[in-house]
């Protein structure tokens with residue numbers, strides 16, 4: 107490493123000279139002029155502030171990094187470069203296949219012969235973003251100790267978030283005034299009081315860098331808090347680097363945040379040229395039985411992933427217009443889960459005849475999924491990655507569900523730079539073998555699906571499994587999820603349990619409660635809300651998570667048969683964070699609407715103006731039965747875009763509707 111005689115600190119730039127060196131104003135506004143970023147000097151630090159309309163949203167807030175090897179000379183000149191961008195791009199799948207990326211940019215650079223250092227700002231109509239970029243010749247490497255980025259709220263704000271945690275996102279939401287938050291993870295959604303804007307702090311394009319959580323440093327100021335590595339270092343970085351974007355989505359309503367494309371717009375276009383093998387799917391799987399305790403992952407009398415069950419699930423998928431089948435517990439090693447964690451990713455248990463199952467699935471036009479639970483044993487998984495994925499490709503498999511239920515060796519955090527690099531390695535290796543990824547216990551979504559469209563979906567919040575062995579997810583949680591976790595991208599929540607009181611499991615004398623005792627557990631919503639969640643909780647790989655026995659002969663399962671996971675367009679229509687939500691998606695000529703409420707009964711009037719004008723549709727409505735939460739009332743009527751749908755929801759209920767052109 108070269109000697110570093112200057113301050114190893116890129117903020118606190120002794121910025122007195124900065125503005126005198128400017129040739130233009132250090133500010134940039136959104137294309138519609140409503141949102142403005144100013145770069146300011148305060149206490150020798152480079153800072154930014156954000157205004158919306160005539161109100162300040164973010165007061166001057168510190169920028170910068172504390173890093174060995176990243177030294178900004180005090181006499182560097184500040185240069186400001188403005189530019190604009192406007193492009194509508196398309197993606198192979200997503201909530202919206204067409205997205206407009208329209209922003210004004212300002213690059214603020216401090217450079218001399220030894221370093222080019224830039225903070226790049228973008229102002230969109232739906233929010234702001236900035237990131238740090240450097241190219242230094244004054245060192246061989248950069249060792250990051252801290253990121254100084256702050257978000258200082260000008261006014262009182264209410265917030266919705268999970269606590270900051272470098273290991274898991276499977277935590278409950280808190281609804282707290284910003285000045286009572288100790289720490290938080292992102293997305294960190296807020297509402298400025300009273301009647302002010304809505305917003306959400308998150309990050310975009312997270313590569314080779316730890317995740318950003320937030321800690322409150324006083325008053326209403328939150329600061330970046332990066333996941334460290336065991337030696338306390340936040341990241342070992344190259345001499346030429348761009349950090350992830352720090353983002354603040356901004357909207358007039360909470361639904362505006364859901365309808366924003368800002369996170370994807372801050373990611374690079376696809377690196378996968380031929381995306382024809384990347385396809386959204388609906389799937390079922392041998393899965394819920396293990397969580398309920400009626401099946402086991404390990405081989406034995408109640409083993410779930412047997413050849414016989416595989417054939418049953420494949421037949422069910424083929425008969426019900428589904429495309430994929432997942433099997434958990436198919437491969438050797440589950441006896442070591444929670445112990446020393448050694449999985450064999452290419453060796454099936456003796457009662458799972460993978461070759462004949464793969465050829466049977468292919469004869470039925472059904473996709474087989476491989477499941478890779480790692481238990482957190484990253485070194486072994488990485489060593490096996492190439493050969494494993496090559497093997498799956500040879501079997502005609504196109505989807506892998508990964509899992510990291512267990513601590514990483516050596517004290518590494520799931521969300522550290524080490525973790526981020528691992529998750530990315532899996533995505534890129536999978537792309538080589540034309541495999542799509544569904545990651546559980548993942549790193550948070552930051553829009554990398556635009557660049558790596560085989561990174562389909564992930565967990566990263568409390569999913570359905572929590573209903574099997576805990577007090578479960580409340581209707582309030584489900585009404586918060588779309589406005590917080592889902593702002594980052596798709597989630598494999600694994601929705602759609604029909605036996606919501608677990609009657610079948612409770613009547614199974616051989617049930618061995620997993621993580622039990624679980625007798626008190628149940629689904630905390632109505633059946634109609636379970637159906638609506640297939641629309642509300644977006645995932646391009648969408649699961650019907652219940653045991654297939656619980657769907658057989660159920661008229662309500664028609665919704666999932668008719669549903670198309672490959673949507674073209676989506677819109678959050680109405681909602682209040684934690685209280686209710688209504689979302690519509692279009693796939694081809696059909697529309698699917700999902701609405702849900704909290705523990706209170708609620709009526710919504712939803713104008714159908716999103717439907718194509720001049721077309722008459724059959725609306726098939728799956729509504730709450732007010733007298734029985736386990737039942738839905740299914741009705742049909744003709745509607746046009748001139749009509750208004752009156753949605754009636756029971757406490758913890760919902761409604762789902764398909765609109766098919768006549």
Ligand code: NOJ
Pocket residue numbers: 393434479509511546547565569571
């Ligand atoms: C946790 C995952 O979220 C769940 O889907 C899976 O069944 C278990 N780990 C076992 O891999």
Ligand code: CA
Pocket residue numbers: 276546547565569571
């Ligand atoms: Ca999980």
